[in-house]
Amino acid sequence: MIKIGIIVGSTRPGRNGDTVAEWVRDLAVKRGDAEFEVVDLRDFDLPHLDEAFPAAYGQYEHPHTRAWSERIASFDGFVFVTPEYNSSTSGVLKNAIDFLYAEWADKAAGFVSYGVDGGARAAEHLRQVLGRVKVADVPAQVTLSLHTDFEAFTDFKPAAHREETVTTMLDQIVSWATALRPLRTAEVAA
Numbered sequence: 001m002i003k004i005g006i007i008v009g010s011t012r013p014g015r016n017g018d019t020v021a022e023w024v025r026d027l028a029v030k031r032g033d034a035e036f037e038v039v040d041l042r043d044f045d046l047p048h049l050d051e052a053f054p055a056a057y058g059q060y061e062h063p064h065t066r067a068w069s070e071r072i073a074s075f076d077g078f079v080f081v082t083p084e085y086n087s088s089t090s091g092v093l094k095n096a097i098d099f100l101y102a103e104w105a106d107k108a109a110g111f112v113s114y115g116v117d118g119g120a121r122a123a124e125h126l127r128q129v130l131g132r133v134k135v136a137d138v139p140a141q142v143t144l145s146l147h148t149d150f151e152a153f154t155d156f157k158p159a160a161h162r163e164e165t166v167t168t169m170l171d172q173i174v175s176w177a178t179a180l181r182p183l184r185t186a187e188v189a190a
């Protein structure tokens with residue numbers, strides 16, 4: 001069965017990201033067409049990129065890189081739950097993406113962004129970055145507003161219509177992750 005990782009893109013104390021990721025996971029697991037797991041960057045404690053070789057070489061020196069590689073390699077697609085920091089995604093998520101290469105390739109991804117203005121700029125930057133590591137990014141996107149989907153900027157109360165967009169996004173991720181499977185299989189076999 002297709003396996004999708006829901007990546008929490010914030011490690012900040014008091015973050016909103018974990019609550020948003022759990023909301024996506026709780027909606028996703030009601031489907032029966034894929035498995036969904038939350039991936040928390042806090043669990044990997046990655047330093048600023050400290051590998052001597054670019055990730056495309058696949059020669060990882062450090063145990064933290066190998067643990068991160070193993071986790072990401074286990075998925076067929078991703079939901080990136082990203083905050084908007086200064087009109088982009090978080091540094092910690094960009095750094096985590098930079099650590100790997102082949103583990104992202106030929107997989108599908110969608111975005112759940114959040115911020116004062118819905119975090120759309122963060123998701124747009126992520127689309128550009130992920131294109132470089134051969135991720136197929138789906139068009140459906142969930143943009144949560146700190147003004148209307150949260151109370152007091154912290155108490156997550158998503159508008160009812162958001163669930164429909166999550167469903168559309170997950171439909172697209174699962175179908176593209178499935179369609180890209182022959183490419184992933186060919187790369188493993190090569």
Ligand SMILES: Cc1cc2nc3c(=O)[nH]c(=O)nc-3n(C[C@H](O)[C@H](O)[C@H](O)COP(=O)(O)O)c2cc1C
Binds near residue numbers: 016017085086115
């Ligand atoms: C360093 C920093 C920069 C931010 N910049 C933006 C921004 O440019 N646009 C925006 O809409 N919100 C911005 N925000 C608000 C965050 O999107 C909001 O605090 C969000 O909850 C952060 O995600 P987190 O709580 O999961 O860490 C910023 C917050 C921080 C901490």
